[in-house]
Amino acid sequence: MEHKPPTATIEAAHRAHLSSLPFDDTRDFEDADRGFIAAQKPCVITAADGRVVWDNDVYDFLRGDAPSSVHPSLWRQSQLVAKQGLYEVVKGIYQVRGFDLSNITFVEGDTGIIVIDPLVSTEVAAAALALYRQHRGDRAVTAVIYTHSHVDHFGGVLGVTSQADVDAGTVAVLAPEGFTQHAVQENVYAGTAMTRRAAYMYGAVLDRGPQGQVGCGLGQTPSLGEVAIIVPTIDIRETGETHTIDGVEIEFQMAPGTEAPAEMHFYFPRFRALCMAENATHNLHNLLTLRGALVRDPHGWAGYLTEAIDTFADRADVVFASHHWPTWGRERIVEFLSLQRDLYAYLHDQTLRQLNQGYTGIEIAETFAMPPALEKAWHAHGYYGSVSHNVKAVYQRYMGWFDGNPGRLWPHPPEAIGPRYVAAMGGLDRVVEIAQQAFDDGDFRWAATLLDHAIFTDENHAAARALYADTLEQLAYGAETATWRNFFLAGATELREANFGTPTQTTSPSMLSQLTPEQMFDVLAISVNGPRAWDLDLSIDVTFLDTATNYRLTLRNGVLVYRRTDADENTAQATIRLATKVRLLSLAAGDATSPGVEITGDAAVLEKLVGVLDKPDPGFDIVTP
Numbered sequence: 001m002e003h004k005p006p007t008a009t010i011e012a013a014h015r016a017h018l019s020s021l022p023f024d025d026t027r028d029f030e031d032a033d034r035g036f037i038a039a040q041k042p043c044v045i046t047a048a049d050g051r052v053v054w055d056n057d058v059y060d061f062l063r064g065d066a067p068s069s070v071h072p073s074l075w076r077q078s079q080l081v082a083k084q085g086l087y088e089v090v091k092g093i094y095q096v097r098g099f100d101l102s103n104i105t106f107v108e109g110d111t112g113i114i115v116i117d118p119l120v121s122t123e124v125a126a127a128a129l130a131l132y133r134q135h136r137g138d139r140a141v142t143a144v145i146y147t148h149s150h151v152d153h154f155g156g157v158l159g160v161t162s163q164a165d166v167d168a169g170t171v172a173v174l175a176p177e178g179f180t181q182h183a184v185q186e187n188v189y190a191g192t193a194m195t196r197r198a199a200y201m202y203g204a205v206l207d208r209g210p211q212g213q214v215g216c217g218l219g220q221t222p223s224l225g226e227v228a229i230i231v232p233t234i235d236i237r238e239t240g241e242t243h244t245i246d247g248v249e250i251e252f253q254m255a256p257g258t259e260a261p262a263e264m265h266f267y268f269p270r271f272r273a274l275c276m277a278e279n280a281t282h283n284l285h286n287l288l289t290l291r292g293a294l295v296r297d298p299h300g301w302a303g304y305l306t307e308a309i310d311t312f313a314d315r316a317d318v319v320f321a322s323h324h325w326p327t328w329g330r331e332r333i334v335e336f337l338s339l340q341r342d343l344y345a346y347l348h349d350q351t352l353r354q355l356n357q358g359y360t361g362i363e364i365a366e367t368f369a370m371p372p373a374l375e376k377a378w379h380a381h382g383y384y385g386s387v388s389h390n391v392k393a394v395y396q397r398y399m400g401w402f403d404g405n406p407g408r409l410w411p412h413p414p415e416a417i418g419p420r421y422v423a424a425m426g427g428l429d430r431v432v433e434i435a436q437q438a439f440d441d442g443d444f445r446w447a448a449t450l451l452d453h454a455i456f457t458d459e460n461h462a463a464a465r466a467l468y469a470d471t472l473e474q475l476a477y478g479a480e481t482a483t484w485r486n487f488f489l490a491g492a493t494e495l496r497e498a499n500f501g502t503p504t505q506t507t508s509p510s511m512l513s514q515l516t517p518e519q520m521f522d523v524l525a526i527s528v529n530g531p532r533a534w535d536l537d538l539s540i541d542v543t544f545l546d547t548a549t550n551y552r553l554t555l556r557n558g559v560l561v562y563r564r565t566d567a568d569e570n571t572a573q574a575t576i577r578l579a580t581k582v583r584l585l586s587l588a589a590g591d592a593t594s595p596g597v598e599i600t601g602d603a604a605v606l607e608k609l610v611g612v613l614d615k616p617d618p619g620f621d622i623v624t625p
Contacts, residue, residue, distance in 0.1 A: 001496060003211035004470050006068045009442030010477045014068040017480075021073055022376055028282065032080050032325040037135050039085035043098065045127045045223070053123045053225035056084045056098050058208045059215070067210040071480040077283065077383045078215040078482070081324065086131050089320050090271050094136060096128035101202075101219035102152040102322050104128045104160075105275070107268065109246025112142035115160045116275065117153040117322045121225030125159025141165075142246040146175040146232065147277035147322055148263035149182040152219075155227040158510075166230050172245060175232035176254060178262040183229060184514050186261075187507050188523060190292060192616035196502045198222075198291040200622065203486035204503045206493060211473075213489065217283050217383025217482035218323050224503075228510040236264055239307075253311060255304040257297045259285055265308055272317040274333075280305060280340040282324040282378065286385035287347070288393035290483050295397040298348040298390075305341035309334060336379065343380050346371065347387070351394040360403035361395030386481040415625050418456030428454055432463045439471055444478075447471045455495075459624040468623075469495040491623040501619035513582050517544060517551060520584050521562040524613065527588070530558030533612040538605050541572040546580050555609060574601035588613060 006014070043056035059082040066075030084098020092108045104125060105116035113132075118125040133139065141161050146154045157173075165171045186194070199205065202221050203213035215221070234243065239254045253265040259278045267274045278285070279301060287296045319333045320326035327336045354364045365388045374380040382390075402409060411417065425431050431454045438447040451468035454461060469492040476488035494500060515523070538555040550567040553560060569575055578584055579596030587597060588610065599606060 001207060001493060003069075003207075004473055005211075006477045007439075007442065007474055009444075010474055011068045013478055014066070014072060017072050018066075022378070023072075023076070025378065028080055028325070028378055031327065032083050034325075034328070035088035037086040037088060037094075038131065040099070040127065040131055043084050045099070045124050045225075047123050047225055051224075053121060054099060054127075054223045056082065056220065059220060061209055062214065069211045069477045070214055071478060071485075073378075073381055073480050074214065074217070074383060074482055074485065076378075077217055077381070078220070080282075081215055081217070081219055086135055087325075089326050090273055090318055092271050093268070093273055093318075093320070094132055095320065095326075096131055097325070098220070099124045099128045099223075100152065100156070101216070101222045103320075103324075104156075105320065105322075106132050106136070107248060107271070108136070108139065109142055109248045112140035112246055114143045114145060114245055114248060115141055116145045117147055118144060118160045119156035119223065120152045121156045121223045121227055122159040123156075123225035124223045125156030127159075129160050141171055143172040143174060144230070145250075145266070146173070146179055147265075147275065148176065148260035149179050149186065150260050150278070151183070151187060151227060152222060153278075153322055154183060154229055155508075156223075156225070157230050158226065158228045161230070163230055166233060172234055173230055173232045174234045174236060174243065174245075176256065176262040176264040177235045177237045178256070179235070180229075180231050180514055181516075181519075182261040184511060184519060186293070187511060188515065188519070189526060191507055192502070192618050193620075194292045195504065196618055196620060197622070199500065199502055199504065200487045200490040201289070201291045201483045202504075203490060205500045206486065206489050211477075213486060215482055216486060218281065218285075222504060227505070227508045229508075229514055230510075231514055253304070253308060255279055255301075255308075258301040258304055259296060261294070265304070265312075267312045267316065269315070272315060274308070274312045274316040274319045276308065276319055276321045276337075278322050280308075280319065280337055281321050281384075283383040284343055284380055284385050284387065284390065286393075286483075287344075287390040288396065289385070290389065290487060295393050297397070298344040298394060302341045302345035302348065305337055305344070309337050309341070313337065339374060339377050339380055342371070343374055346374070347390050348394055351391050352398065355395055355399060360405075361392040361399070362403075364395065365389070365391040382481045384481070384483060386484060414452070414456045418453040418625075421453040422457045425450075428458060428461050428464060432461070432467060435464075435467055435471070439467065439474075444471050444475050448475065455623065456625050465495050468492075494623055499619055499621060499624075512585060515581075517542075517549070517581050517584070518562070520581060521551065521553065521560070524553075524588055525560040525562075527613040527615075528555070528558060528560050529612050529614045533558040536608055536612065538609055539571065539573050540605060540609065541567040541569070541575040542584065543567050543575065543577045544581050545577055553609075555612075569601065572601060574599060574603060574605040576606065 045054040047053050062079045062082050066072035087095050094106045095103050097103050100119040104119050107114040161171045202216050206213035236252045241252045251267045255263045265276050313334050318326050318328045368391050422431050435447045435450040448471050454464040472488040472492040476485045479485040540553045543550040551562050552565050553562050577598040583596045
């Protein structure tokens with residue numbers, strides 16, 4: 001794809017950033033290189049069928065000074081995050097970085113190793129384990145710890161152990177209470193929409209290079225291999241809870257509702273090492289990710305960081321996390337964790353202060369300034385989450401989507417408002433003319449607003465499409481936040497080429513198999529096309545033979561309701577007996593003939609239910625109507 005060069009406006013901003021940011025502070029480069037043992041050469045990992053699931057070598061262009069097409073601060077962050085290989089955190093704790101969006105950590109016990117957060121996919125986790133064993137010996141895996149419920153911290157579990165070893169009790173799996181529920185729910189309930197938007201957020205299909213994707217701030221990008229899950233065998237429920245695994249004592253701190261709904265920190269007394277999961281990394285994180293999620297609680301997040309400082313800092317020589325590089329030394333640990341705490345507390349408190357003065361989220365975000373100490377700290381910069389969209393997230397958490405202005409209570413949707421704006425401005429050609437002037441003046445935000453209306457008036461207007469793509473590209477070049485850059489470039493790519501759909505999938509048979517019956521019924525309820533089901537009045541018993549449980553489903557008024565109750569053929573229009581709960585998924589897909597499915601009563605009732613279930617669209621449009 002042809003990329004346009006940065007304009008004079010972007011080049012001037014680039015020079016200003018170079019002169020204003022503390023590039024003389026190089027401690028992060030020293031820390032990122034500390035403990036280096038060996039790199040993977042080449043760092044290209046393939047699946048069994050030969051498909052490339054990870055290529056870190058594609059980022060070799062991240063050398064030297066930042067080009068004007070990349071914010072110099074983001075270029076610096078990407079250089080750091082692209083470093084790959086095996087590193088010693090302290091003697092006995094090792095990390096492999098640069099094999100995925102996240103880190104994998106190996107803690108040496110008396111007989112084997114404890115694996116922390118086995119990356120996104122099987123293939124990269126297996127490659128990381130092989131690199132560790134190549135340099136530290138062929139130690140058996142004795143336990144796996146999931147720090148929290150996001151897929152980049154559990155999806156590669158089959159690369160380091162097996163369900164058989166876990167079932168046999170050879171390998172323990174530890175996770176915070178609620179892990180499985182949240183891990184499955186996030187990837188299934190709104191999974192299709194989140195994954196489609198994640199393709200924008202992570203720049204999955206973008207060209208790699210100075211005018212393309214340079215990373216995502218938290219890591220470079222997610223791997224594309226097999227995603228799986230093994231259900232924890234030990235749920236961590238309380239702060240202060242301790243477990244000894246393979247001779248290694250671990251002290252846990254619960255941190256629910258922070259970066260993930262189920263998350264925890266933990267401390268290793270033997271190694272004087274503290275793991276902060278994903279709650280203290282070398283960037284400002286998201287309070288609301290651009291892919292979509294529940295709004296996170298920055299007040300609680302800050303509180304758990306304070307608790308971690310008070311509980312562990314005096315006993316820790318190193319703090320490490322599931323992304324980025326560690327921090328060593330008590331004073332630096334306290335400084336790092338305190339600034340990270342202040343980052344989320346300040347965002348929370350100052351947004352609340354201003355919203356109570358009547359300012360809206362977008363108004364607060366426009367003028368919000370961070371304290372000088374946080375501006376100076378590289379790890380407080382918004383490479384993954386921005387101050388702007390995090391402030392809006394805090395506002396949304398407390399006040400919702402409505403800003404209180406009645407003129408904005410019931411606006412037209414984009415398809416309706418776009419033509420009205422275009423007509424008011426004198427037609428499409430005139431709108432493009434005004435947008436071109438804004439572009440030439442360096443007002444890319446206004447140009448993008450105008451061209452958004454133009455595209456939602458006529459998505460095939462060639463001049464509007466071309467200028468809109470050019471505008472988004474310039475916005476990308478100026479963005480310090482990698483996810484903003486990727487969103488802008490993804491939009492430009494689809495405007496210039498075609499809808500690239502959803503190139504990655506976070507669900508898998510093993511993950512779907514962990515859905516509870518209630519969650520499976522929730523998935524069905526979410527899929528019901530309400531208007532098509534208005535006139536249906538259905539009652540179906542679903543019996544799972546392996547657990548001897550039955551659920552009564554009713555569909556009325558377009559709402560699917562389920563209750564656990566005894567089967568009753570006298571009141572159910574049909575009864576479905578399933579050998580296992582997994583058969584329900586194939587049944588919902590319209591396969592009523594496969595083994596393990598028995599239907600009695602009126603089989604047409606099932607056909608009516610399946611007939612009103614919509615399939616999600618993984619390729620829905622974003623920048624065009």
